[in-house]
Amino acid sequence: MNFDIIRTGRAVLHVTDIEKSKKFYDALGFIITETDDNQIFLRGLEEHNHHSLLLKQRETPALEVISYRVKSEEDLEQLATKLQKDGNEIKWLQEGEQKGLGRAFRYQDISGLPVEFYHHMDRVDRKLQQYDLYKGAKVQRIDHFNCMVSDVEKAHNYYINEFGFACSEYTTGEEDKIWASWLHRKPSVHDVAYMNGPGPRLHHIGFWLKDPMSLIDGCDVLASIGYAPNIERGPGRHGLSNAFFLYLRDPDGHRIELYNGDYFTGDPDFEPIRWELDDPLRQTFWGHEAPDCWFEEATEVLNVLTNEKVQTQAAKLKKRKPTFVI
Amino acid sequence: MNFDIIRTGRAVLHVTDIEKSKKFYDALGFIITETDDNQIFLRGLEEHNHHSLLLKQRETPALEVISYRVKSEEDLEQLATKLQKDGNEIKWLQEGEQKGLGRAFRYQDISGLPVEFYHHMDRVDRKLQQYDLYKGAKVQRIDHFNCMVSDVEKAHNYYINEFGFACSEYTTGEEDKIWASWLHRKPSVHDVAYMNGPGPRLHHIGFWLKDPMSLIDGCDVLASIGYAPNIERGPGRHGLSNAFFLYLRDPDGHRIELYNGDYFTGDPDFEPIRWELDDPLRQTFWGHEAPDCWFEEATEVLNVLTNEKVQTQAAKLKKRKPTFVI
């Protein structure tokens, strides 16, 4: 490959009430880089780039795009060329067309997800050592996307073979087919994960926290100011990924994961860890069942060319959630 | 009152497989003071008395007795006299009759619970600063009993008026009747709590941990060795009591709470905090629903004279669990 995708970069979400969203993400402990009447640019405490989460006020909640960073402008060019050669229609966005961002292009990926690539993002102050600004769950940085797609194995193979991702862990369902897959470019557990389900949909965006107590602090602060109903699942430990997790629903129902744990996956001899779908330790190492809504609800995604909602396809594997046998 | 009940002292539980129980409580991080073929004496890391939990091998799981410590032998005598004068039948156990324990007496309390009082317990080494022995959830000390009784208000009034307990927090149900009550002698949130339900039954025994991370470590260790199914509820934060909690079921289904949080309740002007039964923040500050089994299942208790199971009475207040409205 003549291009290098570095990492998960940013997501653009549509929200229906920008003031409500601002209050929620501010409480969570994001840094607000800037904001105008219908946009909020958010980043984590250690991030030195303009934003990793962009919220836009629109009539309907949706995912506009998930976005990966590439190593250089040349990498961006090479990747665009490859995708077009493979028959994909891409849409360029020029420098300055999106605040804080350099040139970028978008397309609908192998699963129908709206995906963007960019190299340049404006630099801003890193707040890592301004501990006096730490609050809520003290969100440190964006970590990964988790997407529900109708054919996980297809996405899994494509991202590995065409984009150079590596698999850290995966789940097998019926006939040993891949039911879910965790893929990374940076040497962590994932930059993106795919789960079997009606898709394409965005299941959640994961943000990394500095320690387990930040997650507990996050619960306490959110509950104190009326967001207890927004805590959907957790805190708990995933068997798969070993993450200490918390799932929240923002005011539009977009799901945010707060996340601490992770391990180094950058070794060439790292062997992907396989889990059975019905292994009770997989979903939650501590044995708790996830609520149904966690398996069923997800954010709808847009077509990058038409801005229309993408129709979801039925999941290829029948079982849409694990059977708990505890 | 001419007697001083100091604190929650110990509990005696019947278990059906002493080896299984030993493995479980050892994994949890208790110190085993001593053990023989059909008894295990357990204590927390900071406890300087012989045991705070005694497990006896029997054919059926049950609570034999919950036990409070009084300030002196004279206090014990005065309390016995008072109870007999009030028409209660008490049963004396002489020094040495119970390993590690001095004189004690037992009776069936106002709720029909088997209750014991003692002053003397043998002293043993405190392990507080032998951190190399810390493991599992690093249990520090016994904190409280939680009992399901058919008439909470009756128990609440009796323990306050006759035994000198104070109420830290309580829950009201229908017609403003007391649905649950937290009562203490030591200046913490509770030594005993009563909940409305078919009773008398023991709901759980609470043990205090030194910090929130010990609770998370406890989950990880228990799950690693196959006890994930024993984790019934949590970790979470109770609104009522502000406790960071975890509920476990031991191999016989006895419920153990691991607990960190608490606050000082020793002020004469401390006003009991009132919660509505259906306030979603009460049960779980973070808004999670407790599983049905947590409300329905509890340990049966024995008659101190006959060793027969005590028949449960229907709960006086109809509603047996909160309605969650989140």
Added chain:
Amino acid sequence: MNFDIIRTGRAVLHVTDIEKSKKFYDALGFIITETDDNQIFLRGLEEHNHHSLLLKQRETPALEVISYRVKSEEDLEQLATKLQKDGNEIKWLQEGEQKGLGRAFRYQDISGLPVEFYHHMDRVDRKLQQYDLYKGAKVQRIDHFNCMVSDVEKAHNYYINEFGFACSEYTTGEEDKIWASWLHRKPSVHDVAYMNGPGPRLHHIGFWLKDPMSLIDGCDVLASIGYAPNIERGPGRHGLSNAFFLYLRDPDGHRIELYNGDYFTGDPDFEPIRWELDDPLRQTFWGHEAPDCWFEEATEVLNVLTNEKVQTQAAKLKKRKPTFVI
């Protein structure tokens, strides 16, 4: 005794720049109950009384008084009577004379320290579950005073025999004399500690934190806003008391301890733990040497009648700090 001293109540410190002090204590995570041109009333997050620390703007830094709470107005009266009968001159302050406080009296205690007793303090909102207000080290409540006195054994005996305190731990120096003593009324490690040194002086006021991470968060936040030079010692673990500690110097040099750990001391058979002065684990369980200033510097105290500084006496035991032999 016909009076019951409940606990450490409050301290009144003189500071030279009220704005500087306000900024410092606010950063630490205290709740400011109220403030005027030359006074700040501070309390911890779980405190339901008006204040536990009062700062008054004066020309010279000093301790005006340390103050204990008694159980009732009658206890206050009995205690005053006893002290007068014993030949002490006391000074009454009527209800309302001090903001938030009921009747109180002051006198110079056995060590020459300015000591106050009160029963009533106005009630205010407890902020325990307003986690959105938590910041800095998230100070929970006042815990204890530590005083440097010229004759520790005299103070130790007096507080035990005349005031009903109990000793949890103590240090012996030359000829097995008591070099330092930790005494409590509430069943924690201490309400007051005495250390051998030129006195009477206030060594520090200890505040209790909810967990070890709050202490680390406190360090990070303080350092972020320029208070690194105010961190005098720690974080570390004391062998004596098992406290996880941090010592800070406020803008006037008054020493504040942030503190997590503690254990239950309310048992009648609790035996005081004895430490040798030169046991390296005593001062710091992890073996660090404390800086000289920690042993040498302390806050001067006032005479309650004249408001003049009390002259310090030389320490009775010669050795004024431990010899480290590690």
Added chain:
Amino acid sequence: MNFDIIRTGRAVLHVTDIEKSKKFYDALGFIITETDDNQIFLRGLEEHNHHSLLLKQRETPALEVISYRVKSEEDLEQLATKLQKDGNEIKWLQEGEQKGLGRAFRYQDISGLPVEFYHHMDRVDRKLQQYDLYKGAKVQRIDHFNCMVSDVEKAHNYYINEFGFACSEYTTGEEDKIWASWLHRKPSVHDVAYMNGPGPRLHHIGFWLKDPMSLIDGCDVLASIGYAPNIERGPGRHGLSNAFFLYLRDPDGHRIELYNGDYFTGDPDFEPIRWELDDPLRQTFWGHEAPDCWFEEATEVLNVLTNEKVQTQAAKLKKRKPTFVI
């Protein structure tokens, strides 16, 4: 470059009493992969390779070699060719010659340090989710080497230009010369750091912990079993790197850093952070002075060809430790 150095791999230390060393590293929470009469192979809990620390019993304590892992056997070959072409004498070690390791070569690097490269190391079970094995400080994985060298700027330039390392943070001393430098291949703060001082010497080996509490637990456990004198510095927060750190001395005086914190450095536009040598927040964000021994003592290193001690050179920059001005 036609080779890819992935990360810090392992270190080989000479120790004088293998039993003493075993006891120490076991207490710290390392996993012992295997051991024989005069060697111990140690790894962290998440490591899936045979070892990251090898201790060999010898008469004198020394560093035998620090070792980096490369991506493939071909990378190893290319790197060897390059170094030889540049005039370095290298020494090959064949597969199996070192237990657990594939082919490797060693040479004396630009600073005179004994450096090794390898690709293959045997795979072993990862213990990440066997939390029942966690103990002490629960060491997770090797993170970095810190070396004292006489010419930091030379090493800094060489590793960046010839080996493809990137600089995350650095310190400037007299005449704006680089006094210390933190360099990485994996996207963390460092794989290796260089400090100005008499060298070449190994200052410490850094191991990564999962959370701040593991570091505190480590202190408590070590102190409980007599290792308090081995705690040299910390816990504290470095300004530079933002690490929450603890420095230990093993029974031979080799220095081990336990470390939590870190941030993502994998972005192409990451700008190295510059610190002034005398900035008090640099060394210790919380303002503590490090003990002199931390600046002065370090492990001597061996010549890879002769096994003789390498003579140290005087430091090029005069100032050998910061001036604290707090």
